[in-house]
Amino acid sequence: MRRETRINFWFLVVFVAVSLPGAVILFRKKLDPTAHRLDQPDPVLNRLPYMVPPPAPPGVRWVVPDLTQRWVAELAGPGGPLSAAPPGPQWEPVISGDHVLQVLRADREADSMRLSLLVWDGGIEPRAAAFTVTVDGGGGGGGDAGAKVQSAERVALPHDVRRELVVMGFVRPPEQVVRVDMTCGTLAPGAAHRVELSYHGPPAPLHASVEFPVR
Numbered sequence: 630m631r632r633e634t635r636i637n638f639w640f641l642v643v644f645v646a647v648s649l650p651g652a653v654i655l656f657r658k659k660l661d662p663t664a665h666r667l668d669q670p671d672p673v674l675n676r677l678p679y680m681v682p683p684p685a686p687p688g689v690r691w692v693v694p695d696l697t698q699r700w701v702a703e704l705a706g707p708g709g710p711l712s713a714a715p716p717g718p719q720w721e722p723v724i725s726g727d728h729v730l731q732v733l734r735a736d737r738e739a740d741s742m743r744l745s746l747l748v749w750d751g752g753i754e755p756r757a758a759a760f761t762v763t764v765d766g767g768g769g770g771g772g773d774a775g776a777k778v779q780s781a782e783r784v785a786l787p788h789d790v791r792r793e794l795v796v797m798g799f800v801r802p803p804e805q806v807v808r809v810d811m812t813c814g815t816l817a818p819g820a821a822h823r824v825e826l827s828y829h830g831p832p833a834p835l836h837a838s839v840e841f842p843v844r
Contacts, residue, residue, distance in 0.1 A: 680749045696793045723841045730837035751803030755781040764813040776813035816843045
């Protein structure tokens with residue numbers, strides 16, 4: 630093999646090795662029916678799923694994706710998830726300002742309330758002892774000092790739900806969330822109440838609070 634031929638050969642080998650990963654990515658994008666055309670600029674995001682952590686670009690709308698809403702409804706069970714909107718066909722999630730803590734349910738029992746919370750952070754450990762909760766300040770002024778976590782468990786997000794979130798702009802949605810079930814004393818209906826949840830780690834502590842209605 631002549632010297633020029635060897636040089637050309639190794640040039641082609643290096644060129645293919647460098648170009649192959651990009652070609653694979655472009656090929657996979659071409660097969661994705663939800664992706665925009667490659668000859669078009671990236672779309673400007675004017676809406677994001679409601680659990681995406683802030684900050685967000687100015688003017689963005691927080692929305693509830695269809696598959697995500699159905700999955701949350703199945704997770705909540707009979708009666709569906711608690712809504713921030715008045716009773717009706719429109720459902721709005723009850724979620725904290727940092728988009729970490731969502732109130733899934735608020736059910737009245739004989740002499741207490743049972744709350745189901747959804748923590749949109751898959752990195753925390755689902756140990757009931759690692760959480761503390763208070764409702765309305767934890768005593769006095771209508772607060773409840775007897776709020777207690779009953780259980781905590783990881784819940785995996787279905788593949789199609791995660792895919793929907795990615796398509797809608799959530800770059801790295803969690804693979805799992807944590808459901809926390811707790812009880813507290815009775816709460817007056819027709820008013821807003823506040824639940825605060827603290828997680829003590831590992832890997833890092835977390836604190837979030839959210840107001841929720843009691844029907």
